[in-house]
Amino acid sequence: MQIIHHGAVNGVTGSCHQLDINTHSSILIDCGLFQGAETAGKSAIEQLPIEFDISNIQALIITHCHIDHVGRIPYLLAAGFNKPIYATVATAALLPMVIEDALKIGVTQNRRMIKLYLKMLKQLITPIEYNQWFALDLGTAIKNNNTAATANRYNQAKAKFRAAGHILGSAYVEIALFNSFTNKSKNNHRVVFSGDLGATHTPLLASPKSPYRADTLVIESTYGDKNHQGRKQRCESLRKVIEKSVADNGVVLIPAFSIGRTQELLYELEQLIHRYRHKNQMWENIEVIIDSPMAAKFTEHYLQFKALWDNEAKQKLKQHRHPLDFEQLYTVGSHQEHLATIEYLCKRNKPAIVIAASGMCTGGRMQNYLARLLREPSTDIIFVGYQAQGTTGREIQTYGPRGGYCTIDGNKVAIKAAVHTISGYSAHADQHNLINFVKGMRIKPTLIRIVHGDNDAKNALAEEYKKLLPGAKIEIGV
Numbered sequence: 048m049q050i051i052h053h054g055a056v057n058g059v060t061g062s063c064h065q066l067d068i069n070t071h072s073s074i075l076i077d078c079g080l081f082q083g084a085e086t087a088g089k090s091a092i093e094q095l096p097i098e099f100d101i102s103n104i105q106a107l108i109i110t111h112c113h114i115d116h117v118g119r120i121p122y123l124l125a126a127g128f129n130k131p132i133y134a135t136v137a138t139a140a141l142l143p144m145v146i147e148d149a150l151k152i153g154v155t156q157n158r159r160m161i162k163l164y165l166k167m168l169k170q171l172i173t174p175i176e177y178n179q180w181f182a183l184d185l186g187t188a189i190k191n192n193n194t195a196a197t198a199n200r201y202n203q204a205k206a207k208f209r210a211a212g213h214i215l216g217s218a219y220v221e222i223a224l225f226n227s228f229t230n231k232s233k234n235n236h237r238v239v240f241s242g243d244l245g246a247t248h249t250p251l252l253a254s255p256k257s258p259y260r261a262d263t264l265v266i267e268s269t270y271g272d273k274n275h276q277g278r279k280q281r282c283e284s285l286r287k288v289i290e291k292s293v294a295d296n297g298v299v300l301i302p303a304f305s306i307g308r309t310q311e312l313l314y315e316l317e318q319l320i321h322r323y324r325h326k327n328q329m330w331e332n333i334e335v336i337i338d339s340p341m342a343a344k345f346t347e348h349y350l351q352f353k354a355l356w357d358n359e360a361k362q363k364l365k366q367h368r369h370p371l372d373f374e375q376l377y378t379v380g381s382h383q384e385h386l387a388t389i390e391y392l393c394k395r396n397k398p399a400i401v402i403a404a405s406g407m408c409t410g411g412r413m414q415n416y417l418a419r420l421l422r423e424p425s426t427d428i429i430f431v432g433y434q435a436q437g438t439t440g441r442e443i444q445t446y447g448p449r450g451g452y453c454t455i456d457g458n459k460v461a462i463k464a465a466v467h468t469i470s471g472y473s474a475h476a477d478q479h480n481l482i483n484f485v486k487g488m489r490i491k492p493t494l495i496r497i498v499h500g501d502n503d504a505k506n507a508l509a510e511e512y513k514k515l516l517p518g519a520k521i522e523i524g525v
C-alpha cells in the first residue's frame with residue numbers, strides 16, 4: 048500500500064490523494080481545485096488536466112463538495128474516468144450544482160458540453176449513508192489472481208463515511224484493507240482520510256468524533272498552528288465589529304464561500320438579531336444581503352437536510368425561529384439585480400451587511416463590491432475565513448491596515464475601508480481539534496501524513512503529533 052498526493056503543484060490544485068491498494072487497484076480520495084484558483088485565468092487552467100495514469104483507479108471517494116476537493120472532477124471525466132464516485136447523500140445532492148458552476152467558470156460556456164459532463168457525473172455518483180461500510184470493487188485483475196504472490200497483498204477493501212462537521216454532507220473516510228487469502232487481522236490495515244474537519248463549535252453541524260482505529264492517517268492542517276476563539280467570544284467579536292461598522296452608515300462586506308461559511312454566518316446573524324433586536328434598533332432594521340444565487344441554492348439544501356443539523360439548531364426550529372431564513376434577509380439573484388444592488392448601496396445612507404463569494408475575493412460578485420466600495424472610509428470588510436497566499440483577500444488583509452492598495456481586475460484599488468479579521472470563524476478544525484481527533488482514537492496511527500495547509504501549519508502540527516505519538520512516523524505531504 049502507498050499513498051500518492053496529486054495536486055498542489057505550484058499551489059494551483061487542491062486535494063487529490065491516490066491510495067494504491069495493490070499493483071492493480073487504486074482509489075482516489077477527492078479531486079480538487081485550489082481555492083485561490085477558484086476563478087483563475089487561463090494559465091492556471093492549462094495546468095489542470097489530469098496528468099497522472101488513471102487506468103488502475105477503481106473509484107473516487109469525495110469527502111465534501113468544496114471546490115478544493117471536487118473542482119477537478121470534470122478534468123477526471125475528460126480523461127476518461129468512468130468508475131463509481133462515492134459521496135454522502137447530502138454531498139451527492141450538492142455535487143452536480145458545484146460541478147456545473149466549476150465548469151461554467153473554469154472550463155466551458157458550451158451548454159451542450161456542460162450537459163454532457165453533468166450527465167456523466169450523475170451516472171457515476173453513488174450516494175452512501177454515513178456510518179455504513181460499503182465495498183470497494185478493486186477490479187477483476189486481482190480477484191482472480193490466486194497465487195502465492197497475492198498472499199501478502201490487499202485484495203479487498205471497504206469504506207465508510209463519518210460525519211466531519213465541516214459543511215453539509217462533509218465526511219472523513221475510513222478505508223479498511225484486507226487480504227481474503229490470509230484473513231489474519233495483522234494483515235488488515237485501516238487508512239483514514241480526514242478531508243476537512245470541522246471546528247468543535249461550528250454552528251449547525253455536530254463536531255466530528257474520532258474513529259476507533261487508524262493505522263495510517265492523512266490529515267488536513269489548515270489551522271494546524273492556530274487555536275480559534277471560543278464560539279461565544281467569536282459571536283461577540285462579530286457583534287462588536289458590526290455595531291462599530293454600521294455606526295457610520297457604511298456597508299459591511301463579508302466575503303464568504305457559498306457552501307458552509309455563508310450558512311454559518313446567517314445562523315450567527317439570526318442569533319445576534321434575535322438577542323439584540325430589543326436592545327439596539329440597528330439589529331431590528333439591518334439588511335442582510337446574500338448576493339449569490341449559489342449561496343441561496345445551498346441554503347435551500349441546508350434547509351432540506353435539517354436532519355443533519357445539530358441539537359442546538361433543531362431546538363431553534365422548535366421555537367419557530369428560522370436560523371437560515373429570517374425576516375431581515377434579502378437574496379440577490381440575477382446579475383442585473385446584483386449591479387442594481389451595488390448602485391443602491393453606493394447611493395444610500397443606511398447600513399447593510401453584504402455576504403458574497405468568493406471567500407478569498409479572488410472572483411465572483413464580491414470583487415464588484417470591492418472595486419466600488421473599498422475606497423470608501425465608511426466601508427468595513429470582515430474576513431471570517433482563511434485567506435490563502437496570492438489571493439486578493441490576503442492582499443487586503445496585509446496592505447489594508449497600512450493604507451495600501453490591492454489589485455482588482457488589473458486595477459490598483461486604494462483600501463480606505465476598515466479591515467477586520469475574526470479568526471475564530473472557521474469551519475476548519477484548529478490545532479486542539481486536530482490533536483484531539485488523534486487522541487480520541489483507540490488504535491492510534493503508526494503513520495500520519497499531514498496535508499492541506501501552509502508550511503508553518505504543517506510543521507507546527509507535525510511537532511505536536513511527534514510529542515503525542517513518539518513512536519509514529521510523521522510525514523509532511525503536499
Ligand SMILES: [Zn+2]
Pocket residue numbers: 111113213243
Ligand atoms: Zn472544505
Ligand SMILES: [Zn+2]
Pocket residue numbers: 062113115116243499
Ligand atoms: Zn479543503
